Amino acid sequence: MNQYKNLRIWQNAMDLVVRVYAVTHYFPDSEKYGLISQLRRCAVSIPSNIAEGARRNGQKEFYHFLGIAKGSLAELETQLEISFRLKFKLDEDYDKLLSQTDSLGRMI
Numbered sequence: 001m002n003q004y005k006n007l008r009i010w011q012n013a014m015d016l017v018v019r020v021y022a023v024t025h026y027f028p029d030s031e032k033y034g035l036i037s038q039l040r041r042c043a044v045s046i047p048s049n050i051a052e053g054a055r056r057n058g059q060k061e062f063y064h065f066l067g068i069a070k071g072s073l074a075e076l077e078t079q080l081e082i083s084f085r086l087k088f089k090l091d092e093d094y095d096k097l098l099s100q101t102d103s104l105g106r107m108i
Contacts, residue, residue, distance in 0.1 A: 003054065004050060004051040004054035004055060005051075007050065007054060008107070009050055009104070009107045009108065010047050010050045010051060010054070012100070012103065012104050012107065013046045013047035013050055013069070013104060014047050015100070016043060016046065016047075016076075016097075016100050016101065016104060017040075017043045017044055017046070017047060019093070019096070019097060019100065020039055020040060020043040020076070020097070021040060021043075023089075023090060023093045023097065024036045024039050024040060026088075026089040027083070027088050027089065028088065031088070035079060035082065035083055035086075035088070038075075038079055039076065039079050039080070039083070042072045042073075042075040042076045042079065043072075043076055045068075045069070045072040046069045046072045046073055046076070046104070047069075049065045049066070049068045049069040049072065050065065050066065050069050052065050053065025053066055053068075053069075066108050069108055070105065070108045073101055073104060073105055073108065076101060077098070077101050080094065080097055080098065080101070
């Protein structure tokens with residue numbers, strides 16, 4: 001029934017969500033409704049679209065939702081770059097997050 005949970009791409013996307021939540025926990029409170037919210041929403045969108053596409057009616061629809069997930073991934077990468085440039089508390093997490101997004105992008 002929930003076969004998408006067996007997909008490595010979905011599992012990796014879920015790991016990315018957890019990391020984004022952990023990292024944004026340390027962002028300034030003033031970003032609660034700004035970058036924190038945006039980063040978390042687009043991160044959550046990635047595995048959500050993978051799951052939705054996997055449960056649709058065929059490969060064509062699945063590929064469509066993978067495209068949406070890839071767009072959310074690009075949005076996430078952009079927001080991470082903004083956060084890094086604003087010198088929010090990313091430090092070594094920035095490189096790890098970019099590595100995860102790069103890997104996930106190749107999988108998609």
